[in-house]
Structure formats: structure tokens, C-alpha cells
Amino acid sequence: MNAFAPPLPGCRILVVFGTRPEAIKMMPVLAALRARPGLRPISCATGQHAALVADVLAEFGERAEIDLGALPPGSGLPLLTGYLLTAVAGAIAAARPDLVLVQGDTLSAFATALAAHQAGIPVGHVEAGLRSGDLANPWPEEFHRVSIDAMAALRFAPTEAAAAHLRAEYGRGQILVTGNTGIDALFRARRTGVVPVAIAPGRRLLLVTAHRRENWGAPLLRIADAVAALAARGDVELVWPLHPNPEVRDAVTRRLAGVPRVHLLGPLPHCDSVALMRAASLLLTDSGGMQEEAPALGCPVLVLREVTERPEVVAAGAAEVVGTTTEGILAAAQALLEDPSRLAAMARPVFPFGDGRAAERIAAGIAAWWEARCSASA
Template sequence: MSLIGRPVSLSPMDAAPAPRPPRTVRTLLVLGTRPEAIKLAPVVRAMAASARFQPVVVTTGQHLEMLQQMLGLLGVGVKTDLAVMRDRQRLSELTARLVDGLGTVIRAERPDLVVVQGDTTTALCGALAAFYERTPVAHVEAGLRTGVLDNPFPEELNRRMIGRVARWHFAPTDRSAAQLRAEGVPPQQVITTGNTVIDNQLWVLEEGAGRSAFRTTHRKVLLTLHRRENQGERMRAMGAALRRLADRGDVELVLPLHRSPAVREALLPELDDHPGVRVVDPLDYLDFAATLADCDLVLTDSGGIQEEAPSLGKPALVLRTTTERPEAVEAGAARLVGTDPDAILTAAGRLLDDPEEYARMAGAGNPFGDGRAADRIVARLTEDFGYEEAVNTARRDASGSYDPVA
């Protein structure tokens, strides 16, 4: 019987003679990158506030310094840090280290549940290690797809593989939920929650502790670039185009520069010495949220910013050829402009120079949630683990032996 099947009627002979105190669900939450920290923090906080869950956080260190600066700010305590990163290591090497290290942690912690988020190598390996240890997996931000197996690379493959392992699929939108059902995931295992990034964004803005990185009164353009498929000559050409955008003289570009050597080698020669470009180290999340709230326009190849920008009314130009978040494009809050330098310049110039077009994108609204995704996730897990416990108690009391629900 599936853990997440719906409740059945139990006969009086099957019912437990007296209620037992509900057991605590020991939950291992696996994260390794800055976006995972941002999007799992609301789930960690919601579980910590619940009497039913004991959250245990393990980090893999996939983003090293970028991750370390996040966790304390977001109210996330960490029990284990695997510190798996090596300079310029191959994906195969990282994957082997992660599966081995996370398998060791799962055996030591013996959780009832493993939670992974999104589509990183950390998330894939967390799900795979849990599967090997026969521990059920919940996937937060499930169902995103581009339809192109190697774009983005390796994220599209990662999230599809996690979808074959997970027992709970917490989809951020109805489109993502429909995609999972179309792939054959049982409908009762798919739950639409909204995206937890909105939960965290609202929490951070309420804190009001961040500081914008912009320094002038010019039009403010926030730029983020890091994707593997954009690195190399393509990213150098994009950097040259962005230098031409800064040549306008009426804009300030702020670039929080990713720590990847490949990204720095591509962008710094083009942008570092331009007076209209401010290159800064990766911002902590409070400062990044304040910078995003302060900007006029976003140019990005990130996934998460496509979700955050619409909630603040910031038009986003997506510098990729595909997106797994078409909801923002369909709503009119984002535009997929690709990586061609001339197309990027044209699209950015149009928004900066055409007030009516800018207003249409800025007012399109946010299709990604209302800030209550984590509450919905915890409520569903509470319900399903409560059902499992009720059935197992009835079986134990009726037979004198323990036969756990599979």
C-alpha cells in the first residue's frame, strides 16, 4: 500500500484500543547550493515550528562560500557539512562523492524522510542515496521541464531522474503538476503548493535588513550569468554586448559575479573596467533581495530570479534558449531573449526606452505563489505520515506484530 494513499475505513476490530502519541518524523533536508538554501529554508522553519517533525539539515558544500553566507541569515542550522567541492572537478567526480557521502549520512541519521529541492547535482544525489537506503523522498519544486535533455545541463536530466525516485512531488505551479501527471506520476502523489522562493522572499523583505548594491541614480540593471551551457565563448560575447549596453551612459549595471573560474574568465575582461558596470562579489541573500527590489530591469540566466522578479514588478530578460519556467513568459513578466548579443541589446534597449512596454511587463503579476508553499508542504506530509501511523498501529494491535506500510 502506498504511504500516500487516501485513508480507508477501519472496522472496530481493527481500530487501536487507545490513541498513541504521534511519533516525531525525523526529516533529513539535503542542500548544497545557494538557491537550495533559499528555497528549503521556509520548509526547515515550518518543520521546526511543528511538533511532528525533527528537521536535520545536511549541506554538501556545492557552493562553498556562497552557501556558508546564506544559512545563518535564513534561520537554518546545519548538523553536517560534507564539503565535497574540489577545484574544477568533473560532474562524474562530484556525483560519486555526493552519493557516497550522503549515503553515509543517511545510514547514520536513519531519517524517516529525505527532502531534496530543485535540480542540482546535490538534489539528484540526495534522492539517489535515499533510494539506495530505502528511505522515501520528497521533491520540492518538482515538475519543471524544458523538454531538452541537455539544456540546461545537467539540470534537466537531474530533475527528470529525481521524478522517478520521489514519493512526494511538490509542484510549484499547475503546469508543473500537469507535466508530472503526463509522465505517469500517480495523481495523488502530485501536490501543487506554489514556490517556496516566494515564501522566503516575503520573509526577507519583512526583515528589511538588506542593502542595495546600486550606487547611482541612473536606470538600474541587475545582471546574473553563470550557467554551464553559456560559459566560454558564448559568455564572452554576451559580456561584450553588456559592455555596449553600459556605453549608453544612462544605466548602471550591477553584476554579482559568480565564483566559478570559468565565469570570471569570460566576464571580467569585458566588464571589470567599465565605469557603468559595478562588479561585486556574490551578495548575501538579504543584500541580493534589496538589490533586486531596487533595480529597474533584470538580465539573467538564473532560474530562481525568473520567479522572484515578477513578485516585485521587475521585468526579466532571460539570457537562455530554453526555460523550465514558462509561466513567467506566458504571464508577460519575463521574456526569453536567447544568447545572441544583438538580440540582448535590442530587448534591453526597448524596455529602457519604451515606458508603455516596460509598464506592461512590470504589471504582469507573479504566477509562482502566495508565500504559503512551505505550510502546504508540511501540512501534506503531516497528513500522510499520520495516516501511515494510524494504519500501522491498527495492524500491530490486530496481529500483535509490526507490518509497516510500504
């Protein structure tokens, strides 16, 4: 853990992130918290995706005031959960925050919320209220997000639908609809990125990402088989930036390395990922964040999962949920590629996840909560 000076008086907020998507979505929040008088954010990196988070911090000109170091490699979920719970508990004890702020549904977010709850520290949950209704999909994220919301004192819902889930479960409580901070980060990143591969003239770019734990193994190989079949069309090129986890990287590389018109890349800066989405004719992904970002860029989405906790993107006409069978993915992609009018209709930019000001609303909500808390204790 890095040494750091004791925070100044005011509302001390431990802002915790461990994965690349968490870090991207928390960077606008950090900036918004710093801009409000009386709020004192302290950034903390758990090390779940240590190298990827370091790249995000560098891209945003940030640093982690508390860095818990990289997680031990090769450990299963129970050991990683215990490790993170213990490490974050130490950070909470050192920082003495008035509020612990987590984002989304990762193992880092869950362990942090649990550590804060056990320490009697209020929890704020950014991106609260998402639900698939199935604890096995996505696994283990659905359980994480439900559990975090149960422990949270402040629930920042990205959409009205997410807020409705929270009201049904907890009553009105401290629920604020803010939009998604991923859109805040997207608006910043879209000004600077570059497409990292050259696509031959006359061919359309298809962007692929898949990394979720429930898709490891057979589902990931079926996705890779669909990519190989699409590449055989000859009029498209597929770009797949690979997650560095060996369960993903090694399996996909074994199946697709050397396949013509398939470009396997390493992890990219956020701004270059955004540039790829802007250039793509179609996105095939199991990523939650990309389901939020792509509609704002006018990039049609095929969701490589059995269910999505972001139904707003489907209702907006920007995405279809197609599952993970090779045949289903291939049929859905071929149908869109052969129907220009339908593809164009899906490519109209829509903004179901906000206007790029979510972080401001979160900071304002925390400031109001802190003022009320101080008034009550006066």
C-alpha cells in the same frame, strides 16, 4: 561530518541542500517543518557551494546539523557525482531518516535522491515537475529534475502547470501544488536588504546575473559583450554580482573590468540581491530563482537562455526569453528601454509562483503522508 544527537521520535526528515539557491528555498521549509508537531527535520549541507551556503545559513540564523564539508575543487561532473553520492549515503545511514527532502535540480539534489532511493528511503521533491522538454537545456539540470521526480514518493509542484507534467508522467500519485518556497524566502528578505552600489542620478539600474553551466564559455562572453554595449548608452548602469566559480568570475572580469558604468560585485546576501531587484529597471538573467522572484517585485526580466522551464513568468507578461546572442540580448533590452509603456506593463507585480505560504503546505503534506503511513502500518 558534524556529530549530532539522535533525532527525537516522530517523522525524521533529512533536509538536504548544497547550493545557495537550494539553501535559500529550504530555509522556510525547515522553519515550517519544525512548527508541526511530530515532524523532526535534520538539516544537511552537502558542500557543493560551501562558503555561499554558510552565508545563507548565517543570514537566516540557521546551521547545518550535518555538514559534509566542501567539495574537492576542480573535479568534473562524474567525480563530483560519485563524491556526493558516497558522502550523502553516509549521512543517510547516520541520520536514519524516514524521508529525505531535496529541492530543485542541482547535482546535490540528484545525488541525494539517488542515495536515498538506493537505501530504500522515500524521497520528497520540493519544486517538482518543472520541464523544458530538452535534456540539453538546461544541462544537466533537466535530466536531474526528471530523474528526481521518477524516484520521488512526494512531489511538491510549485504551479498547476508543473503538476500537470507530473500527472501526465506518473498519474495523480502524491502530487501537491504548493507554490514556490523561493517566494516565502523573498517576502522575508525584502524587508532588510540594501542596494550595495550607488547609481548616478538620472541613470537606470540594470541588474545582470549569469552562471548556468550551459552558458559557460562562448555564451557567457556574448552576454558580457551585450552588457558592454548597453553600458555605452550612457543613461544606464549595470550591476553584475558574479558567481564565484572561476569559469564565470574570471571570464566576465577579463571582459568587463574597467568598463564605465559596469559594476562587478562579489556574491551578495540574499536580502541585498532582493534589494537590487527592487531597484532595477530591468533584470537580465539565466537564473531560475530570479525568474520566480523578480515578477513578485515588479522587475521585468530578460531570460538569457534558449528555453525556460518556468513558462508561467512569460505567460504572466513579466519576462521574455531572449537567448544568449549579443545581438538578441541587445535588441531586446534596447527595445524595452526605449518603450516606457511596454516596460511599465512588464513591471506590474505578478505572483505566478505563489503567495509566500508554500513551506506551510509542504509541511502539511508531509504530516498527512506520515500520518497515513503510520496508520497503514498500525
